[in-house]
Amino acid sequence: MNEQVRKEHGSMAADSLTDDLTGLLNHDVFQLILELESMKSRRYGTPFTLALLNLDSFPLYNRQNGTSKGDSILRETARIIKETIRQCDIACDIAARYSGNIFAVILTRSDAESSHTAVERIRLGFETFTRGELTLSAGLVTCPRDAADGNSLIEKAMEVLSRAKTDGENRVYFSRSEVQPVAGRKPMILLVDDDRRNVRFMEALLDASDYDYDVIKAYDGNEALSIIGGTEVDLVLLDIMMPGLNGYEVCRRLKENEGTRMIPVIMLTALSDSDDKINGIKAGADDFIVKPPDRSELIARMNSLLNANSLNKKLTSIENVLISMTNAVEAKDIYTQGHSARVSNMALSLGRKLNLPEEEIYALRIGGILHDIGKIGIPGEILNRPGALTPDEFEIIKTHPEAGYRICQPLQKPLGPALDVIRHHHEKLDGSGYPDGLKGKDISVISRIMCITDIFDALTSSRPYRGAMSREKAFEILNKEADEGKLDKRIVGYLREIIDSVHP
Ligand SMILES: [Fe+2]
Ligand SMILES: [Fe+2]
Incomplete structure (x- = not known):
């Protein structure tokens, strides 16, 4: 396994890679590999599973039997893990002693559901070895489906693991959803x-x-x-x-x-x-x-x-059509190229930071891409006018959220709350926005997010009538609007944190 790790992640001295007691990778190296694997998974879309395994009631066993017996149990656990995971050309799993009596395994090229059997074999092997005297529990999560970076994967796997333990220990849990019917029929x-x-x-x-x-x-x-x-x-x-x-x-x-x-x-x-x-x-x-x-x-x-395929189908059929329409808008408006993708990405990060449910995260992603789709009906001369717009022209611009909503409404079912984002991304908390002049809590959190990321991206990109603004200046404007009761102050604060963490 170390060979494989060295091949893929550079050469480090073997002793700085491994844990003295078990010979498995140590915590720091594992953390690094997990981060690299999640980057690869995000880039290429290949899933992997992170499994955290924890020996049940181990501190008690250690106290009653002494640490040297405890240590030999830890060594045996490592052996069982090594013998069970895949070490072939097709897939090379990576195991580590994560901390104390927590072991971590990356099962490559597979999601939590398919990895369940392998980890179940480890659980069973361990139970057989200790003749039931000691057991282990495990929590499995899939990257990028359940979480997309190292820390969030560990956090999610810990949650699943603690569920397995509170449900009675000696079990392998994974975060999963039931099989979705395909377009309302049996697969x-x-x-x-x-x-x-x-x-x-x-x-x-x-x-x-x-x-x-x-x-x-x-x-x-x-x-x-x-x-x-x-x-x-x-x-x-x-x-x-x-x-x-x-x-x-x-x-x-x-x-x-x-x-x-x-x-x-x-x-x-x-x-x-x-x-x-x-x-x-x-x-x-x-x-x-x-x-x-x-x-x-x-x-x-x-x-x-x-x-996975029913989700893909949902994404490909809707996204393909709508993304190409969005590209058509961006092709007309030469100053906003890439705007939708940037807004979508920022909104998604904000949604995750606010721990919004998956449905709303999806709405932010799709809504971000589609929010300005209504501009498809606005003449290019108005969109690209290098000077202030006349009041009449501004009235025309203001029709785009409602027009976008109308375009996308036939797709109400698959788009769900993304429709709300398309219609309401220019509403302001004090009622001064358009098209519906909504106020306060009538504006959903996802529409507030979209409004703020939209303004931020517009300010920091160059426009026909001005150059790109600095980050400081853009946040000055956003904070001023938040102080005036137009924008959600908390979300502006979170956006600042996200932007600063990406470009310190
Ligand atoms: Fe807009
Ligand atoms: Fe926009």
């Missing part, structure tokens, strides 16, 4: 295998699960591709060795086609054959399951891919 699973007995076996497994799926079957690669061409399939369970088109080829064709690229593919491989996996990864497979699969592992992995 459609395509089973592809030339061996009819295997197909029947897999079908029976899915039938016996607690979840409801629709299943269609194909007995060779060509049949699979023609079914996918004519039916909306949400996930493919794909055998590798088939006459004619084999599984790799089917997978490669699905992943090369724009229309089917997003359908998750799980390949069914022979026991721990790493060539199968390498070829499968090359073909673009999303996951692998060893035949015959363990039902709970299969269901957990399927659900995690189905969930």
